[in-house]
Amino acid sequence: xxxxxxxxxxxxxxxxxxxxxxxxxxxxxxxELFWYVQYxxxxxxxxxxxISRESIKGFTADLNKGETSFHLKKPFAQEEDSAMYYCxxxxxxxxxxxxxxxxxxxxxx
Amino acid sequence: EAQVTQNxxxxxxxxxxxxxxTCSQNMNHEYMSWYRQDPGLGLxxxxxxxxxxxxxxxxxxxxxxVSRKEKRNFPLILESPSPNxxxxxxxxxxxxxxxxxxxxxxxxxxxxx
Numbered sequence: 062x063x064x065x066x067x068x069x070x071x072x073x074x075x076x077x078x079x080x081x082x083x084x085x086x087x088x089x090x091x092x093e094l095f096w097y098v099q100y101x102x103x104x105x106x107x108x109x110x111x112i113s114r115e116s117i118k119g120f121t122a123d124l125n126k127g128e129t130s131f132h133l134k135k136p137f138a139q140e141e142d143s144a145m146y147y148c149x150x151x152x153x154x155x156x157x158x159x160x161x162x163x164x165x166x167x168x169x170x
Numbered sequence: 171e172a173q174v175t176q177n178x179x180x181x182x183x184x185x186x187x188x189x190x191x192t193c194s195q196n197m198n199h200e201y202m203s204w205y206r207q208d209p210g211l212g213l214x215x216x217x218x219x220x221x222x223x224x225x226x227x228x229x230x231x232x233x234x235x236v237s238r239k240e241k242r243n244f245p246l247i248l249e250s251p252s253p254n255x256x257x258x259x260x261x262x263x264x265x266x267x268x269x270x271x272x273x274x275x276x277x278x279x280x281x282x283x
Contacts, residue, residue, distance in 0.1 A: 070210060095271075104174075105213075105260065105274040147212060158272060160205075162212035 063088040063152045067161035074138050075169050082133040082164045084122075084148030093151040094124055094131040095158070100144045108133075108146070118142070138168045172197045174275035176261050182281045183251055191246045191278050193261030199273070200266040202244040203228070204236065206257040207277075213260065219244055220266060251282040 064087040074080045086092060096108040109117045111124040111131060122133045131148060148161040174195045183189055195202065203218040205228075215228030219238040233255055235247040244263075248255060258279050262272040 067212075104276050105262075107271045110271075158215075160213040162210060 063092070063150050063159045065148050065150050065159055065161035067146075067148055067164050069164045070162065071165050071167070073167045073169060076140055077137050080135050080138040080142070080166065080168075082146050082148075082166065084131045084133065084161060086129050086131065086148075086150050088129075088150060088152055090152060092124075094122070095149045095151070096120070096122055096131075096133050097147040097149055097160075098144050099147070105147070138166075140168045140170060142166060143168045172273070174261055174263055174273050176259075176275040176278050178278060179276060180279050182283065184283050185252055186250050189248050189251060189280075191248075191259060191261075191280070193244045193246065193275060194242050195244075195261075195263040195273070196242065197263065197265075197273065198241065199263035200241070201272075202238065202261065202263045203272070204234070204244070204246050205260045205262065206230065207260060208257050216246070216259075248280075251280075253282045256280060256282045 066085045068083055094111040097105050098108040099105045120135045122131050124131050145163050145165050147163045149158045177192045200221045204216040205213045207213050214230045216234050217228055217236040219225045222238055222241050225236050225238055238244055258277050260277050261275040264272045
């Protein structure tokens with residue numbers, strides 16, 4: 062069975078500091094990993110997906126199959142990055158996405 | 171505007187009183203799903219539907235029912251709500267051919283007294 066672990070429930074950094082939100086997954090096959098974000102009073106939305114290898118709002122995430130990780134990184138955090146971040150895995154099953162428990166990021170001024 | 175809508179957005183009810191939370195999407199998506207969001211537990215899938223008349227259980231289906239009679243609608247039914255179903259509920263939809271991006275509704279905050 063697939064599983065997604067986000068070890069940090071809360072993470073606070075100062076504006077301009079680097080930020081890394083950790084995500085580890087457990088799945089025996091070839092996974093597809095995603096990061097979703099939920100800003101205050103907004104609905105959950107896709108931030109980025111590993112197959113695109115893109116940078117969105119300065120965030121990047123690299124899939125490391127050896128460490129089974131998909132950490133989200135940004136070199137210089139901004140206050141508007143404060144949000145709840147969810148890592149999600151698509152194992153290809155009909156159920157689609159398995160979400161982690163989320164990390165609430167707060168960027169302090 | 172392409173979107174997923176949920177109604178009601180907020181609901182306070184009492185134990186045992188049947189309720190329905192509606193979900194509708196206007197993007198012609200085949201796939202729809204219900205999640206509940208609880209502190210420390212993240213998003214957990216309740217039920218999902220691959221298409222009309224095709225539904226299946228997610229991680230936490232106990233106490234819930236769904237139906238998919240039309241492609242655009244996927245209501246969540248609580249026949250006899252209990253306090254442990256107090257939560258924030260999200261509906262989501264996507265094209266089946268693109269399993270990557272799910273579009274989420276605004277959420278329904280349910281309190282069961």
